[in-house]
Amino acid sequence: MTTANIPASTEERASAGTAQQAQHGLTEHSHGAGAPDHGGSAFDTVASFDVADHVVPRGREEEWRFTPMARLRGLHDDAPLDGHDYEVSVDADPRVVVETVEATDPRRGSSGYVPNDRPSARAWAEADKVLAITVPADVVAEKPTVVRLRGLSAEKAAAGHVVITAERFSQSVVVLEHEGSAAFADNIEIVTHDGARLTLVSLQDWADDSVHLSHHHVSVGRDAVVKHAVVSFGGDLVRTSVTLDYAAPGGDAELLGLYFADSGQHLEKRLFVDHNQPNCRSNVLYKGALQGAKAHTVWIGNVLIRPAAEGISTYELNRNLVLTDGARADSVPNLEIETGEIEGAGHASATGRFDDEQLFYLMARGIPADEARRLVVRGFFTELINKIGVPEIAERLTATVERELALGEGLPAATSTTH
Amino acid sequence: MSTLEIRDLHVSVETEAGPKEILRGVDLTVNSGQTHAIMGPNGSGKSTLAYSLAGHPKYTVTSGEVLLDGEDVLAMSVDERARAGLFLAMQYPVEVPGVSVSNFLRTAKTAVDGEAPKLRTWVKDVKEAMDKLAIADDFAERDLNTGFSGGEKKRHEILQLELLNPKFAVLDETDSGLDIDALRVVSDGVNRFTAGGDKGVLLITHYTRILRYIKPDFVHVFVAGRVAEEGGSELAEKLEEKGYVDYVGTPA
Numbered sequence: 275m276t277t278a279n280i281p282a283s284t285e286e287r288a289s290a291g292t293a294q295q296a297q298h299g300l301t302e303h304s305h306g307a308g309a310p311d312h313g314g315s316a317f318d319t320v321a322s323f324d325v326a327d328h329v330v331p332r333g334r335e336e337e338w339r340f341t342p343m344a345r346l347r348g349l350h351d352d353a354p355l356d357g358h359d360y361e362v363s364v365d366a367d368p369r370v371v372v373e374t375v376e377a378t379d380p381r382r383g384s385s386g387y388v389p390n391d392r393p394s395a396r397a398w399a400e401a402d403k404v405l406a407i408t409v410p411a412d413v414v415a416e417k418p419t420v421v422r423l424r425g426l427s428a429e430k431a432a433a434g435h436v437v438i439t440a441e442r443f444s445q446s447v448v449v450l451e452h453e454g455s456a457a458f459a460d461n462i463e464i465v466t467h468d469g470a471r472l473t474l475v476s477l478q479d480w481a482d483d484s485v486h487l488s489h490h491h492v493s494v495g496r497d498a499v500v501k502h503a504v505v506s507f508g509g510d511l512v513r514t515s516v517t518l519d520y521a522a523p524g525g526d527a528e529l530l531g532l533y534f535a536d537s538g539q540h541l542e543k544r545l546f547v548d549h550n551q552p553n554c555r556s557n558v559l560y561k562g563a564l565q566g567a568k569a570h571t572v573w574i575g576n577v578l579i580r581p582a583a584e585g586i587s588t589y590e591l592n593r594n595l596v597l598t599d600g601a602r603a604d605s606v607p608n609l610e611i612e613t614g615e616i617e618g619a620g621h622a623s624a625t626g627r628f629d630d631e632q633l634f635y636l637m638a639r640g641i642p643a644d645e646a647r648r649l650v651v652r653g654f655f656t657e658l659i660n661k662i663g664v665p666e667i668a669e670r671l672t673a674t675v676e677r678e679l680a681l682g683e684g685l686p687a688a689t690s691t692t693h
Numbered sequence: 694m695s696t697l698e699i700r701d702l703h704v705s706v707e708t709e710a711g712p713k714e715i716l717r718g719v720d721l722t723v724n725s726g727q728t729h730a731i732m733g734p735n736g737s738g739k740s741t742l743a744y745s746l747a748g749h750p751k752y753t754v755t756s757g758e759v760l761l762d763g764e765d766v767l768a769m770s771v772d773e774r775a776r777a778g779l780f781l782a783m784q785y786p787v788e789v790p791g792v793s794v795s796n797f798l799r800t801a802k803t804a805v806d807g808e809a810p811k812l813r814t815w816v817k818d819v820k821e822a823m824d825k826l827a828i829a830d831d832f833a834e835r836d837l838n839t840g841f842s843g844g845e846k847k848r849h850e851i852l853q854l855e856l857l858n859p860k861f862a863v864l865d866e867t868d869s870g871l872d873i874d875a876l877r878v879v880s881d882g883v884n885r886f887t888a889g890g891d892k893g894v895l896l897i898t899h900y901t902r903i904l905r906y907i908k909p910d911f912v913h914v915f916v917a918g919r920v921a922e923e924g925g926s927e928l929a930e931k932l933e934e935k936g937y938v939d940y941v942g943t944p945a
Contacts, residue, residue: 315906319917326787478796492800548929595791604702626790630750631787632787632788632789634747634749634750634771634787634788635774635783635786635787635838636789636792636797636801637771637772637776638747638748638768638771638772638783638803639775639797639801639804639853639857640772640775640783640805640857641768641774641775641801641804642772642803642804644774645804649792649796649797649800650789650792651791653791653792653793653796653836654791
């Protein structure tokens with residue numbers, strides 16, 4: 275067993291600047307696969323539908339060490355999840371079927387997902403309805419199917435469950451939007467059958483008081499092509515855990531993430547790609563920007579290549595852009611390789627800063643400070659927004675990034691100590 | 694005609710031991726149509742003058758004034774100075790990952806002109822300016838200064854000079870680190886900029902080499918934060934022969 279565990283954590287303080295970071299903006303490390311080996315995985319977690327099997331996390335556990343437990347509103351503990359203070363609206367492609375079904379519906383669990391932490395198990399146990407989105411076989415949807423959940427209050431915690439099924443050879447885009455106030459724990463199952471092409475975008479544009487713990491599990495069918503994107507802007511604490519495995523060979527998964535943390539926000543992005551089938555591909559790109567005091571982002575990217583996963587290729591990349599002092603980006607890629615018979619495996623993590631010298635350079639060409647910041651952040655996210663590739667939301671994402679930036683106007687750029 | 698006046702300029706930087714005065718009373722007037730060379734040994738304050746004129750926050754002006762056509766430059770923010778017509782070609786251009794050269798140039802041009810350039814002519818102007826500076830086409834899509842060689846960075850500074858077309862250009866050791874071919878290309882760019890006779894240049898250099906390609910009207914020798922001697926281009930020839938030994942006591 276070979277485990278590459280490289281924490282790339284950058285805490286930005288007034289004195290934290292190094293000559294290299296200031297000069298190059300980005301520091302980076304990158305390396306490929308190690309030697310093959312066999313044995314149990316370091317990523318093994320408790321998987322159970324029974325809430326009692328999941329002890330209440332206290333914050334010292336590996337999976338919870340970055341999370342401010344006190345701000346979870348008890349979602350991880352025993353807070354009732356029986357609230358229903360939210361509205362759901364649907365704007366679906368006419369051939370995509372969107373239904374609300376009972377928790378006993380057989381589609382639930384069809385992804386093979388078994389809850390891997392307590393909030394997920396609790397949400398599974400307490401969600402009384404399931405939103406089922408089905409793209410029938412061979413349907414090529416003409417427009418994105420958009421489900422908007424609007425939280426009305428964060429007083430009472432709520433649980434949710436969504437199952438998205440892309441049947442064979444279907445092609446579609448599904449967007450799950452979250453806004454308003456809520457304390458919300460949910461499980462999202464994404465099931466793609468043979469040859470299906472699905473783009474799923476989960477957008478968290480919550481109000482400032484919201485807490486959201488979300489688990490996504492993606493099952494990639496034979497020769498299916500899945501694009502999965504998580505976009506997080508609002509909320510006090512948003513933690514998304516995405517797990518992905520392959521039901522058969524030939525699957526292709528692109529996992530994208532965009533996040534922008536302001537003062538006091540905690541945005542945590544966790545990924546586990548389980549290469550359990552041969553000849554599949556995964557590509558992870560998550561990019562985050564941070565501004566303001568105590569803005570905190572966490573990215574944990576775990577990739578496991580099992581002995582059966584011959585001929586696969588995987589790459590994961592996390593980039594963070596720290597715009598002001600006082601923000602903190604943690605980034606930990608982990609790659610565990612149990613077979614050497616692969617096409618390629620690698621990862622990279624880079625945290626860069628928009629610093630005083632960059633600001634000076636752009637301003638010295640006549641560009642006002644706020645516009646200089648916009649220029650840098652827009653450039654940083656454009657590639658990602660293009661990769662998500664949904665024109666209907668690209669403009670909105672760009673606009674939201676700009677709105678976030680406007681909140682940071684007047685904040686000084688991250689300090690650099692070099693000239 | 695425009696005038697850039699520097700009057701009795703005193704500038705300090707913060708050091709661990711407290712503020713340290715670098716410029717100790719600089720007087721200099723540049724009129725449009727003139728090229729002034731500022732020469733001097735290392736540490737004499739040449740670059741401090743350049744960055745102070747541009748408004749870098751590291752430098753504190755403790756007294757004196759800088760006027761551009763009578764307007765108080767020191768009261769302006771960094772971007773306002775650029776929009777007022779001051780340009781600093783930097784010795785160490787800063788890398789800005791994520792921002793393409795083409796996007797940067799268009800944004801800067803829009804900022805200094807107050808309106809977006811007309812797309813068709815702009816693309817042509819950029820292409821022509823790049824060709825003249827022997828800059829490859831794919832350069833426009835690269836990230837600003839990121840991974841550029843020393844020569845590429847300097848040529849890119851001159852590209853901006855030509856496209857942004859300021860009233861006054863301060864060139865901070867634009868010649869340092871260039872081989873002779875690159876030096877010629879860069880010098881030709883500066884000469885194109887001044888060819889119309891309505892531009893002012895402050896050419897800061899340690900060496901006389903660039904003065905073979907760019908003819909200064911005036912030469913100022915900087916020593917210990919002020920102008921120690923002034924003259925015409927013949928002063929450069931004297932420095933070529935004797936170095937700064939007359940001013941600092943040792944060859945520098």
